[in-house]
Amino acid sequence: MIGLIRVLTLEDPELLNRHGRLLEARYGLPVESRCIPDQPRGIYDEATEAAAVPKIVETARQLEAGGARAIFISCAADPALEEVREAVSVPVVGAGSAGAALALALGGRIGLLSITEAVPGAIERILGPRVVALERPTGVTDATHLLEPGAVERSLEAARRLVQQGAGTILLACTGFANLSMATRIQADLGVPAVDPVWAGGLMLSYVLKEESRCG
Amino acid sequence: MIGLIRVLTLEDPELLNRHGRLLEARYGLPVESRCIPDQPRGIYDEATEAAAVPKIVETARQLEAGGARAIFISCAADPALEEVREAVSVPVVGAGSAGAALALALGGRIGLLSITEAVPGAIERILGPRVVALERPTGVTDATHLLEPGAVERSLEAARRLVQQGAGTILLACTGFANLSMATRIQADLGVPAVDPVWAGGLMLSYVLKEESRCG
Numbered sequence A, B: 001m002i003g004l005i006r007v008l009t010l011e012d013p014e015l016l017n018r019h020g021r022l023l024e025a026r027y028g029l030p031v032e033s034r035c036i037p038d039q040p041r042g043i044y045d046e047a048t049e050a051a052a053v054p055k056i057v058e059t060a061r062q063l064e065a066g067g068a069r070a071i072f073i074s075c076a077a078d079p080a081l082e083e084v085r086e087a088v089s090v091p092v093v094g095a096g097s098a099g100a101a102l103a104l105a106l107g108g109r110i111g112l113l114s115i116t117e118a119v120p121g122a123i124e125r126i127l128g129p130r131v132v133a134l135e136r137p138t139g140v141t142d143a144t145h146l147l148e149p150g151a152v153e154r155s156l157e158a159a160r161r162l163v164q165q166g167a168g169t170i171l172l173a174c175t176g177f178a179n180l181s182m183a184t185r186i187q188a189d190l191g192v193p194a195v196d197p198v199w200a201g202g203l204m205l206s207y208v209l210k211e212e213s214r215c216g
Helices: A018-027 A046-065 A081-087 A095-106 A121-130 A143-147 A151-164 A175-180 A182-190 A197-215 B018-027 B046-065 B081-087 B095-106 B121-130 B143-147 B151-164 B175-180 B182-190 B197-215
Strands: A002-006 A031-035 A070-073 A092-094 A110-113 A131-135 A169-172 B002-006 B031-035 B070-073 B092-094 B110-113 B131-135 B169-172
Touching: A002 A018, A002 A046, A018 A031, A018 A175, A018 A197, A031 A046, A046 A070, A046 A081, A070 A081, A070 A197, A081 A092, A092 A095, A092 A197, A095 A121, A095 A169, A095 A197, A095 B095, A095 B197, A110 A121, A110 A151, A121 A131, A131 A151, A143 A151, A143 A175, A151 A169, A151 A175, A151 A182, A169 A182, A175 A182, A175 A197, A197 B095, A197 B197, B002 B018, B002 B046, B018 B031, B018 B175, B018 B197, B031 B046, B046 B070, B046 B081, B070 B081, B070 B197, B081 B092, B092 B095, B092 B197, B095 B121, B095 B169, B095 B197, B110 B121, B110 B151, B121 B131, B131 B151, B143 B151, B143 B175, B151 B169, B151 B175, B151 B182, B169 B182, B175 B182, B175 B197
Parallel strands: A002 A031, A002 A070, A070 A092, A110 A131, A110 A169, B002 B031, B002 B070, B070 B092, B110 B131, B110 B169
Antiparallel strands: none
16 A cells, blocks of 8 residues: 655544545555644644654654555655655655656646745756746635635636646646646646646556566 | 657567557557658667657657647657657657656656666756666667667666665666566566656656546
8 A cells, every 4th residue: 555644634534535535546546644743734834844854754654664565745845755765665756746757747848836936846846947837826825725615717717827828738736736626627628738746646656556566 | 549659760560569569558548659761770879860850740740640649759868859849739758758757756866777878868857966877788788789688687787786876766768678578677676666768658648648538
């Protein structure tokens, strides 16, 4: 199974397991989801990221000890990715770098659909100048706003602005878009490839685990 | 279907269709393979690449006109990738950048199993300093040497040297390794993820076409 880490504290099992369920449905990968303790608002600045890193590493160690054959850090900012890779011996994938990598393979001019004004560092380090535009849905400044009425329509409008600015591939720069099936909607409405970071992570993990099951 | 382009002239249908058959078997993607005319030795220097580029573009145009929903340039050097992206309106994936992108998503320290002494440009532009080592199988200086007796064992030895130098993920920097199932063998023998560029290309294409079929 894949050990999936949510980088905020979630008491509701439905919310905790949401990303894992998406991966199970799309790729047939068994997933065990865990979240980090004592951070109900997640990671939103340097101090909260610093507090989260050792918790993410410890969660990954526990998942590996429990039989995880790979670890997925399900956040577009890839918190603690390098630290977890040092700490465990199984493959570790982060949603941000997986999404950036898939976008890179699919096209040269990438538009970011984001909830922040800045390109997340994990994505910037991979895509650099290949990011031709960044847009936020109107009124969205954090992931909870994606759950409000009209968020789908406003996200589609922002994606349309990216295409108008020359983007040939859209990368969703937050895992919160996965719950809205925004990648499917954008590809259907605008006719350009749209990369969801949770699905991209699952895609990369399906490659590793497919090879493992052939070897086993 | 996917339009797959081989960047050398192949008269033998079995050789022409070899990469396509691998993608059909692994991902269930229907593939139509074409090769470029009048280059039986393929691309091996700047002059032969310059000669190939317009042929690759024309082949891609024909495949799109024939109904291809995506184009795959099945060579780790990604010849004419940018030019084909300008020329057609469907997604275009190159084996080199797809392989580099998958390796990037899977690990931070990448070893290249190569047939040349230099890192192919398409891979260098994506991975840069993440490439920690490059090794060639003993006696291998072009892709035809991979068909000789002992090539599998010598490739495995070279992959082992990459791991000894700190590589946590192996990227096969030539599509010729696909015929030897080297990625599966390396992962089984050495226990590290190994990325085949043909399989990586198919993986990225499966994402786009899966989304398209959901939308259609």
